Structures are given as structure tokens and as C-alpha cells.
Amino acid sequence: METAAKPIIEVEGLSAAYEERTILDNITFTVGRGEVFVILGGSGCGKSTLLKHLIGLYQPASGRVFIDGEDLAAAWGKARKALLGKIGVMYQHGALFGSMTLLENLCLPLEEFTDLPEPARRLIAAMNLSLVGLADYHHHYPAEISGGMRKRAAIARAMVLGPQILFLDEPSAGLDPVTSAEMDELILRLAGSLGITFVIVSHELPSINTIADRVIMLDKDSKSIIASGTPQQLAHSNIPKVRRFFARQAGNG
Amino acid sequence: MSRTTEPAATLTVDDSRSGLLLFTISGHLDLTGAAALWKPAGELIEKHRPQRLQLDASGIDYCDGTGIGLLVELERRMRLAGGTFELRGLREEFTRLHEQFDLDSLVELPSSRPEPCCLPEATGMAVVKTWQALKTLIYFIGELTVALMAALKRPQSVRWRDVWLIAEKAGVDALPIVALLSFLVGLIMAFQAAIPMRQFGTEIYVANLIGLATLRELGPLMTAIILAGRSASAFAAEIGTMKVNEEIDALTTMGLEPVPFLVVTRVLAALFVTPLLTLFANLLGLAGGSVVLLSLNYPLVTYLNQVRSAVGFGDCLGGLAKSLVFGIIIAAIGCMQGLRTGTGASAVGDAATRAVVSGIVLIVIGDGVFSVLYYYLGI
Numbered sequence: 001m002e003t004a005a006k007p008i009i010e011v012e013g014l015s016a017a018y019e020e021r022t023i024l025d026n027i028t029f030t031v032g033r034g035e036v037f038v039i040l041g042g043s044g045c046g047k048s049t050l051l052k053h054l055i056g057l058y059q060p061a062s063g064r065v066f067i068d069g070e071d072l073a074a075a076w077g078k079a080r081k082a083l084l085g086k087i088g089v090m091y092q093h094g095a096l097f098g099s100m101t102l103l104e105n106l107c108l109p110l111e112e113f114t115d116l117p118e119p120a121r122r123l124i125a126a127m128n129l130s131l132v133g134l135a136d137y138h139h140h141y142p143a144e145i146s147g148g149m150r151k152r153a154a155i156a157r158a159m160v161l162g163p164q165i166l167f168l169d170e171p172s173a174g175l176d177p178v179t180s181a182e183m184d185e186l187i188l189r190l191a192g193s194l195g196i197t198f199v200i201v202s203h204e205l206p207s208i209n210t211i212a213d214r215v216i217m218l219d220k221d222s223k224s225i226i227a228s229g230t231p232q233q234l235a236h237s238n239i240p241k242v243r244r245f246f247a248r249q250a251g252n253g
Numbered sequence: 254m255s256r257t258t259e260p261a262a263t264l265t266v267d268d269s270r271s272g273l274l275l276f277t278i279s280g281h282l283d284l285t286g287a288a289a290l291w292k293p294a295g296e297l298i299e300k301h302r303p304q305r306l307q308l309d310a311s312g313i314d315y316c317d318g319t320g321i322g323l324l325v326e327l328e329r330r331m332r333l334a335g336g337t338f339e340l341r342g343l344r345e346e347f348t349r350l351h352e353q354f355d356l357d358s359l360v361e362l363p364s365s366r367p368e369p370c371c372l373p374e375a376t377g378m379a380v381v382k383t384w385q386a387l388k389t390l391i392y393f394i395g396e397l398t399v400a401l402m403a404a405l406k407r408p409q410s411v412r413w414r415d416v417w418l419i420a421e422k423a424g425v426d427a428l429p430i431v432a433l434l435s436f437l438v439g440l441i442m443a444f445q446a447a448i449p450m451r452q453f454g455t456e457i458y459v460a461n462l463i464g465l466a467t468l469r470e471l472g473p474l475m476t477a478i479i480l481a482g483r484s485a486s487a488f489a490a491e492i493g494t495m496k497v498n499e500e501i502d503a504l505t506t507m508g509l510e511p512v513p514f515l516v517v518t519r520v521l522a523a524l525f526v527t528p529l530l531t532l533f534a535n536l537l538g539l540a541g542g543s544v545v546l547l548s549l550n551y552p553l554v555t556y557l558n559q560v561r562s563a564v565g566f567g568d569c570l571g572g573l574a575k576s577l578v579f580g581i582i583i584a585a586i587g588c589m590q591g592l593r594t595g596t597g598a599s600a601v602g603d604a605a606t607r608a609v610v611s612g613i614v615l616i617v618i619g620d621g622v623f624s625v626l627y628y629y630l631g632i
Contacts, residue, residue, distance in 0.1 A: 124318065
């Protein structure tokens, strides 16, 4: 953990609302470079909303989000594009383009954002696919592979431009324990060897315990962060809601 | 020694010894750095064709996936040329990343799409596909007939609320476009016919032409084609999206068969609205023709009497009977294509396109069959 250095993500007093309904109220936190940071919480507590604010899909009702020191909401044109180049996102269901093969899905960002020659793009796409264990699936269409594979392919696509931060929306949700464990390994491997910062939305406790450096827990009622720390610290928290969450999940697991 | 300098990464070359090429890469080997060195490095290898390539990587201070990609590319090129590649001094964390790639699987670059199949294979596949589509069609017709019969026997089993809602969307909402097109077609046809007929002083017979053509052919046909474009595509897209979202599977597992639940309601709605829209289109078509005759100074009553003398009740009924069949075709084809949707967003688009195209083709074929039938029946 390198939290001592300047954080790569800073969230200051972020509030989010859908029309009249407030989802997140005055949230502040930072994510350090190289950290595996997990946003935790029950369903409907605004985890995915928070993620969409972090990646600049939604404009905050108030507050600001800084990525590498720059305000994402205020950046326009080239500055915004450069800023978005620093992040990669894996959406909950992969969001791979259905009309393209996996290799084409990965080649697309390379084609749009780099000057690499065509064979080089294919090589890098193939390498990223082999990194997530999909070396034999270059020519498959997203519809032809399983949900877990789709998620891995989506991670590969998010990684292909060499981002500094990877945002993963529920990477292990809906996966069997073995595939889920493989996903955790993959995240740890990427964090270790590429030094990428991970921001992960999840509520899968076993996975969080394995991968997370730091966790924040969002609460539906207070619409804010009720706990933050390492997974171990949260498991022994004094706050009943947090303890209940961990105890219930551990019971399930 | 030559030097290629880029803002992010640097490549230094030593080609003083024969058969050996020495590369020194240093700096930030990320996407920008690797992209900048990719071409020059490849060109240098092409130029010198070394037996050995030594890469001193000790000066690389950052290396991501693309950077490793460059190293893999150099090794790949050397292997393909039958030479050897030595990598020296790469920092441990990058070596770990480098080791995660299986170079053997990357020597042959994959094409981005599967190789297209040869002509016999493509023909065979097309035949099998057509045969499967035909089987689906037969199966679907059977299933729909059974479901419609069941609905006739037990009308209370039909979800009438859905039927009226669909009838409103496919019928009432289509009134403006049907009105506009029918009126204009009637007007244009009358106008085009009036010019030559006027030379013979027979322009009053424009009324006969408009009356017969509209009631027997154009009214039902135009309405059906508009509905195929408007509603068959909507049915296909809606049911197709439900299929993609596994909603059809959910219905099936709930014990609600998609054909009675989704298709029968749409077919009944189309059966109900298509003749009504056709009647409306007939009226507007006649109105369009009347404008031309009015402009030629014939009073409206003359036009109406002429139409009445030219067309009988049978012509109108014949047209409406056709429209009933067209209605079934439009709804059934739209729903069938929706149910046949594959997976993914583009499959829904394909289903909608197929629904419109095959709908229109079947309508025109059906119209031809009716023409022959009416001829022999003397209608």
C-alpha cells in the first residue's frame, strides 16, 4: 500500500441524486496508488451509482471527484479524453460488443487510441486475452462464451490501453466459487505485476477478504460511508450493521 | 550507433558486430512508448536480419502490458526468422509479467475474425440454415394454429387487455401515416390517369379506376405494407429483446407458453385493426382521387355515383378479406422472427429487418394468390 503518496482518486463531499431521491450524501474518501480498494454494501445502497460517478458517467449533484489530481466532471474535450485514458472499466455484465469477436473487442480501443500497426494491435489484444486465460477464445463472440469468461474478457478489454486504474463492477457476482477464486487471483496478479489501482464494487465477502487492501462500506439509510478500513478491521467493527453484514455473509459462505 | 529518441522510451542500437544486433531500451515503456518504438524496432530487424538479438532492458523504469507486447513482438520476429533472442536486465516485477505470457501460442498471430469458410461449406451451411428456418416456420404455424383454436374455444383465456393495448399501438397510432399515404397515393394515381384519359374525354373514368384499384388492391396492400414496416418490426424487436433478456425463458418456466401469451394477443390485435385500417385507407384513397376530379370541375356527387357504379360490395369485401390474411401474416411473421432472435444487440436488429422483409414479401405473394383465386371465383 502506498497511501502515503498522493492518492490517485480523491472524492470530496460527493452527493448523488436521481431527481428528488438522494442516493449518496456527502461522501469523502481517497484511494491510494496501487491499492485494491473495495466499495462494499448491501443492494440498493448506491455502490454502482458511486462507481458511475467515479468514472464520470454521471455528474455529481454536489462535490467533486479527482482522478490523478484532475476534476473529472470539469474536464472537457482532450483533457477529459486523456483522463479517461487513465481508467478502464469492467461493467457488471461485461458490456462486450456482441457483433465483434473477443479479439476485435480488444482491438477496437487500440485502433481508436493508438498508432500501433494492425498486427501489433492483434498481438497486444491476444496477449491481454491470454493474461485472463482466454487464449483459445480469440474468435468467439461474447454470446458463445460463459458469463465468467465474458467478465474476464471485459477485464482484458478494460486493461488493453494500459490504464492506471481499473474499475470493476461486481467482478465475482454470479460466478461459481472456483471461477470466483480464479477472478480474485487474476486481480491480485494484475495488481501485483502491473501496479494497477483497483476500485471494485462487490458484496462477496470471501472475495473481499482475499483481495482488498482497504474497504469502505456504504449504508442505504444514512446514504454515506459507515465504515472504512481493512477487511479485518471491518469484521471486528463496533458498528452493529457492519458486524451483522460480515457475520451474515460469513455464515453464508 | 544510431538513436531513436521518443519522449517516453528510447531505443539505442549497436549493429557493429556481424550477425548480432544489440538493442538498449530505456525509459517509460507504456502504450505511448511502446507504440513509438514498435515500427523502428521492426524495421531495424528487417534491415539487419541478425541471427541474434540482444536486448538490454535494464533502463526500463516502467513497463505495462503493451511494453511487454513490444518485447514479445521482438522475440516473435526473431523466432519466425529462425534467430535467437536474449532479454537482459529486465526488472524483476516486469519479468514476472513477461513470464505470464505463453510465447508459443503467440508466434502465429491470430486473425481478428475466423477464416471465412470455403464455397461448398458456405453453401451447405446456407442449405441447413434454410431448412432449419423452414422447419421453424412449419412448427410455428402449427403452434399458432393450435393456440388460436384454443383461444376460439375459450375466449376468456385470452388476455384481452393486452390485445386492446396492442391494437391501440399498432392500429390507432398508425392512423395518421395510413391516412397520409393512402390519400397521396389516391391523388397521385388519379392525377397520372387523368392526363392521358383527358385526351380521349374520358376523365370521368378516373373514378372507376380509383374505386377499383383502391378497394381491391391498393387499400389492403398499402395498409399491410405500412403495418409490416411499423408493427411487424416492433413486434420482432420487442419479443427479440425479451428473448435476449431471457424474459421468454422466464415465461416458459412459469408455465406461460410464449405463443399463446405473446403471439396470440398480437395476431388477434392485428386481425382486428388491419381491416379497420384498410377501410380507412380505402376512404382516404377515394378522397384523394376526388380532389383531382373536383379540380377538373366534376361535382363530388358525379364522382361518387361513378365510383358506386364501378365497384360493388363484393370488391370492398374481397379487399377486406385479404386484409384479414395480411394482418395474420404481419403479426405472425413479426412474432416468429422475434422468437427466433439469437443473442446480442445486433440479433434484435436482424430480427426486425427479417420481419419487415419477409413480411412484405409474403404480403405481395399473398396478394398474387388472392388475385388468381378471385379471378377463378369470379369476384
